[in-house]
Every structure is written in structure tokens, then in C-alpha cells.
Amino acid sequence: MIISVASGKGGTGKTTVATNMALALGEKVELLDCDVEEPNAHLFLKPQITRTEKVETPIPLIDLEKCTACRKCSDICRFNAIAVVGKKVLVFPELCHSCGGCMVVCPEKAIVETGRELGTISYGHRNGIRFINGRLRVGEAMSPPLIRKVRAAADPERVTIIDAPPGTSCPVIAAMNGADFILMVTEPTPFGLHDLRLAVGAVRVLGIPCGLVVNRSDIGDQKVFAYAESEGLPILMTIPFDRRIAEIYSRGKAIVEEMPEWKERFVDLYRKIEALATSRSGASQCVK
Amino acid sequence: MREIVIISGKGGTGKTSLTAAFASLAENFVLCDADVDAADLHLLMQPATRHRSDFMGGSKAVINSALCTGCGTCIELCRFGGINDRFQVDAIRCEGCGVCVDLCPVQAIDFQVQRCGEWFISDTRFGPMVHARLGIAEENSGKLVSLIRKESRQLAEERGHDLIITDGPPGIGCPVIASVGGATVLVIITEPTVSGIHDMERVVDLASHFKVTGMVCVNKFDLNLEMTEAIEQLARKRNVALLGRVPFDPVFTRSMVEGKNIFEYGEQTATQEQVRVIWKKIIRSPSMNPLGIVDFKATIQ
Ligand code: SF4
Numbered sequence: 001m002i003i004s005v006a007s008g009k010g011g012t013g014k015t016t017v018a019t020n021m022a023l024a025l026g027e028k029v030e031l032l033d034c035d036v037e038e039p040n041a042h043l044f045l046k047p048q049i050t051r052t053e054k055v056e057t058p059i060p061l062i063d064l065e066k067c068t069a070c071r072k073c074s075d076i077c078r079f080n081a082i083a084v085v086g087k088k089v090l091v092f093p094e095l096c097h098s099c100g101g102c103m104v105v106c107p108e109k110a111i112v113e114t115g116r117e118l119g120t121i122s123y124g125h126r127n128g129i130r131f132i133n134g135r136l137r138v139g140e141a142m143s144p145p146l147i148r149k150v151r152a153a154a155d156p157e158r159v160t161i162i163d164a165p166p167g168t169s170c171p172v173i174a175a176m177n178g179a180d181f182i183l184m185v186t187e188p189t190p191f192g193l194h195d196l197r198l199a200v201g202a203v204r205v206l207g208i209p210c211g212l213v214v215n216r217s218d219i220g221d222q223k224v225f226a227y228a229e230s231e232g233l234p235i236l237m238t239i240p241f242d243r244r245i246a247e248i249y250s251r252g253k254a255i256v257e258e259m260p261e262w263k264e265r266f267v268d269l270y271r272k273i274e275a276l277a278t279s280r281s282g283a284s285q286c287v288k
Numbered sequence: 289m290r291e292i293v294i295i296s297g298k299g300g301t302g303k304t305s306l307t308a309a310f311a312s313l314a315e316n317f318v319l320c321d322a323d324v325d326a327a328d329l330h331l332l333m334q335p336a337t338r339h340r341s342d343f344m345g346g347s348k349a350v351i352n353s354a355l356c357t358g359c360g361t362c363i364e365l366c367r368f369g370g371i372n373d374r375f376q377v378d379a380i381r382c383e384g385c386g387v388c389v390d391l392c393p394v395q396a397i398d399f400q401v402q403r404c405g406e407w408f409i410s411d412t413r414f415g416p417m418v419h420a421r422l423g424i425a426e427e428n429s430g431k432l433v434s435l436i437r438k439e440s441r442q443l444a445e446e447r448g449h450d451l452i453i454t455d456g457p458p459g460i461g462c463p464v465i466a467s468v469g470g471a472t473v474l475v476i477i478t479e480p481t482v483s484g485i486h487d488m489e490r491v492v493d494l495a496s497h498f499k500v501t502g503m504v505c506v507n508k509f510d511l512n513l514e515m516t517e518a519i520e521q522l523a524r525k526r527n528v529a530l531l532g533r534v535p536f537d538p539v540f541t542r543s544m545v546e547g548k549n550i551f552e553y554g555e556q557t558a559t560q561e562q563v564r565v566i567w568k569k570i571i572r573s574p575s576m577n578p579l580g581i582v583d584f585k586a587t588i589q
């Protein structure tokens with residue numbers, strides 16, 4: 001079972017929900033931090049990191065001895081990552097999407113592949129919870145390939161909880177595609193609702209069942225509740241604004257550990273997700 | 289032309305609410321919403337659109353089943369798992385590299401340019417605004433950001449304005465990189481939480497990577513004073529100017545609900561004064577006044 005926790009708008013409490021649900025469920029789960037631009041889950045889960053590895057994406061390397069400057073490589077490249085200037089071939093590593101096209105078309109076999117660092121992936125654990133996170137290299141523009149590599153490290157035997165990045169474009173899609181359930185965390189403000197609508201649109205493109213957590217449920221206006229009702233989106237949990245929770249969060253502590261009465265609520269949240277993800281009616285309700 | 293780009297690393301720190309508040313304090317400027325992926329600034333600006341354009345992004349492969357012989361070349365070549373064994377392209381996975389298009393032996397694959405979103409030039413009560421909407425689940429957000437920043441610049445020139453205020457996207461990836469290059473200053477809005485400080489440090493790294501001056505403002509500072517001090521210490525260590533502190537003030541949410549900024553909402557709070565001081569610090573900073581002249585127009589007239 002793969003649950004992706006997403007939000008549209010940033011700062012609504014995605015990481016809080018993902019980490020607390022993981023801690024409440026314990027042993028059988030793994031937490032994948034796919035918000036690789038700004039990974040934060042480790043700050044709350046506090047895992048013991050056992051291994052960190054560099055992750056690369058292939059980019060071309062030209063053997064100028066063999067190159068005849070035929071331009072076939074620059075012609076096929078849709079991303080302007082390779083250019084032939086006079087007798088010289090220039091590669092712009094940061095523009096390359098690693099499609100391998102240039103290497104396939106080179107008649108002189110003058111292109112081999114080297115790597116561009118995307119970032120790192122760390123592995124760890126805490127109380128039997130498996131933890132993996134990706135961390136994009138500062139200056140690297142492309143996060144989806146790194147997100148896909150973090151996803152590839154998932155253990156199918158476990159319940160996988162994914163902390164997805166904010167937004168609705170390709171990095172979020174990389175963190176949601178193929179999940180069994182999308183849990184959207186929102187807040188009842190105009191910004192929260194606007195971005196939630198976009199995120200729900202993205203989930204519907206993927207056709208995955210989803211449900212809502214409304215965080216700081218007593219601030220702002222209450223329009224998100226009417227929206228959820230009209231769209232048939234089940235609200236699986238509400239978390240009222242509580243300065244104590246805000247303070248626990250600010251210090252990097254987990255709610256289920258500081259306020260144990262929340263543990264059962266997060267276990268319950270998971271039970272509801274499980275029921276919705278496996279029942280046909282739940283799925284059709286959200287997918288439309 | 290000077291451009292202030294407001295970013296945060298972490299989402300939800302109050303970037304857009306503060307950008308909207310600055311709009312009440314600035315003069316002769318163009319507003320640009322570069323958070324194209326989840327644009328919210330228009331909810332506070334109620335822009336009246338004067339001009340709308342499609343944003344054409346990359347292309348996607350489409351296999352013509354009438355021509356396809358099922359030879360399997362495309363499946364073998366595609367590195368993104370974009371083609372299934374029934375020779376259909378999965379638009380979500382297709383990277384738009386066109387390798388299959390060029391190398392299909394019977395030319396059965398079309399490469400269709402995608403409409404990835406739209407962008408607008410609008411009027412607001414604060415002046416002109418350039419904004420965009422990236423299509424749902426689309427790519428190329430960086431390209432769209434570059435486009436609307438270029439349009440903002442052009443519009444500012446036409447109107448004789450010398451200032452652009454840009455609401456940037458969260459994170460440090462492609463749309464952020466597209467927002468940062470060529471900016472005059474980056475105003476980094478953070479919050480006193482472990483994630484706020486962690487993400488701010490990544491944004492400061494990004495600013496120095498691209499050699500743009502960064503400045504830091506701590507929003508909701510009173511939620512955790514210790515953490516606020518830690519942020520300020522880090523800013524000093526990293527040689528990033530401190531703009532000041534903004535308290536946790538429900539007036540931000542209340543005015544958002546009304547579609548206004550905190551100055552328009554009509555409630556006098558101490559927060560307004562603090563935001564004013566921060567704005568003055570930004571606009572009078574040496575980076576914004578490279579010749580040491582605060583009022584450049586008045587000087588040359
Ligand atoms: S691998 Fe693809 S994107 Fe990279 S340089 Fe070659 S053709 Fe261009």
C-alpha cells in the first residue's frame with residue numbers, strides 16, 4: 001500500500017501528517033521524503049541515518065578524437081543541451097534530460113555517458129520505521145528524476161508513506177503517480193482552497209482515490225468544507241489550530257509523542273485510508 | 289530596472305501575504321506572480337485581465353496506430369518508460385525528448401506541441417500585474433516563469449516603471465532557479481520552526497550559488513523566540529541582511545478571506561508598522577541603490 005501525502009499549497013501540514021502517521025503506525029511502515037527540494041521529514045522523525053549515497057543522471061561525454069562534427073547529436077536534442085560550434089561539440093550539462101538520443105544517433109560512436117549529480121539519497125530507521133529521503137543538490141533544477149529514484153527504493157512489503165512536494169506540476173506528479181491513495185492536507189483559507197482545487201485536479205488526471213485532512217480547521221473561512229462536500233471528497237481528519245501543536249512543530253517534535261492522545265487518531269486515519277483504498281465505492285467516489 | 293523576488297524555500301511562511309502588503313507601500317512598479325504552479329496572489333489582487341496568451345511548452349509523442357508496425361524500436365529507446373506494450377504513449381511519463389519520433393523506422397510517431405498553460409497581463413488597484421496559470425500536472429514551470437518575468441520587465445519599461453515585485457515559488461528547483469537569475473535582491477521569508485530554518489539555509493545556499501543578494505525576514509516570529517534568534521544568528525553568519533520580524537497576526541488570514549492585504553483590511557495593528565519598516569529596509573538597501581542614491585529619478589531630473 002502506497003499513500004502519498006500532498007497538498008497543493010505549501011506549509012499546510014503535509015510533513016506533520018506524514019511523520020505522525022508513520023510514528024503512530026510504527027514497525028510496518030516506511031516513510032519516503034520526496035519533497036527533495038526542501039526535505040523536512042527527518043527533522044520530525046529523527047531517524048538514525050545509516051547510509052547516504054550520491055545519485056547521478058547520465059549526460060553525454062564527447063570523444064573529440066572520434067567526433068566529425070556531423071551535428072546529428074545537436075539535431076536530435078530537444079533541450080538545446082548539446083551544440084556544435086565549428087568543429088567543437090559543447091555539452092550544457094544542466095540542460096540535459098538524459099534521454100540518450102545523442103548517443104544513439106552518433107554515427108562515430110563518439111559519445112559515451114558520464115553523470116551529473118542530482119543530489120543524495122539517505123537511508124535510515126527509527127523504532128523499526130524505515131526512512132528514505134532525497135535531497136536535491138543546490139543549483140540542480142530537475143527534481144523528478146531524483147524523486148523517481150527515491151520511489152524506486154521503496155519496500156513493497158511495507159506500508160509506504162510518501163511526503164510529496166507542494167504544487168501541482170511534474171515533481172508532485174512524480175511523487176503521486178502509482179500511489180494507491182492520495183491524502184491531501186489543506187487549511188480552510190482562500191489560498192488553501194484555491195491550491196487544493198488544483199491539486200485535486202492533478203489527482204483526477206492520475207485517477208487515484210483521495211481524501212482530505214483539514215489542518216488548522218478553525219481558522220479562515222469554512223468554504224473548504226462545502227467544497228469537499230460538493231466534490232464528494234471525504235474529510236478523514238480535522239486538526240484545530242492549537243498554539244501547543246504549533247509550538248511542538250516549531251521545535252521539531254512529533255504530536256503523537258508529545259500529546260499521546262493523538263496517536264489513536266492517526267491510527268484511525270490510516271484505517272480510514274485503508275478502507276477507502278481497498279473498497280471500490282471509496283475509489284469511485286473520489287476519482288469521478 | 290530593479291526586481292525584488294520574494295521566496296521562502298518552505299511553503300506557507302506568508303510570502304504571498306507579505307508580497308501583497310508590499311504592493312500597498314511601493315510606487316511605480318509591476319507585480320509579477322512567478323509561483324505559476326499554485327498561484328495565489330491574484331486572490332488578493334482581483335486582476336482585470338487585459339491580455340491573455342497560451343503558453344506552449346514542450347511536445348509529447350503520439351503514436352499513429354494505423355502506421356505502427358509494432359517493431360518495438362520506440363519501447364527500447366525510451367528511457368522514461370513512456371510507451372506501453374500496446375504502443376500507446378503515457379503522456380504523464382513522456383519526457384518530450386522526441387527520440388522515438390526521430391528514430392521510428394516508419395515515421396509513425398507524431399510530436400505534438402502542448403499547451404501547458406496560459407499567462408495574463410492585468411490591471412489591479414496597485415498597477416499592472418503579470419501572472420500565469422500552469423496547466424494541471426504540466427511540466428515546464430521554469431520556462432513559464434522565465435517568460436512572465438521577461439514580460440514583466442517589458443511592461444515595466446513601457447510604463448516607465450523601474451521596479452518589479454515578484455512573488456516567487458517555494459522550493460529550490462526549476463521554477464525557483466528561473467525566478468532567481470538576474471534578480472536585484474531576494475527577500476527570503478522564513479518562520480521560526482525547524483523546517484523554516486532548514487529550508488531557509490537551502491535558499492541562502494541557492495542565492496549564493498547564483499550570486500544574488502539575499503535578505504531575511506522572520507514571519508510569525510513570536511511562535512518560537514529561540515528559533516527566531518537561531519535564524520537571525522544564521523543570517524549574520526551567512527552575511528545575509530536581516531530585515532526584521534513580523535508577529536504571528538491573525539489579521540493576515542482575516543484580510544485574505546476578504547481578498548485584501550493587511551493595509552486595506554482597515555484594522556490598525558502594530559504589524560503594519562513592522563511591515564513598513566521592513567519595506568523601507570528593502571527599498572533603501574545598497575543592493576537596490578547601486579550608486580548609493582536612494583531616489584535615482586529625483587537625482588537625474
Ligand atoms: S541525452 Fe538527450 S537531452 Fe541530453 S544532450 Fe543527449 S540528446 Fe540532449
Ligand code: SF4
Pocket residue numbers: 099348349365366367368369370371377381382383384385386387388389
Ligand atoms: S518522446 Fe521521449 S519520453 Fe516521450 S515517448 Fe518518445 S522516447 Fe519516450
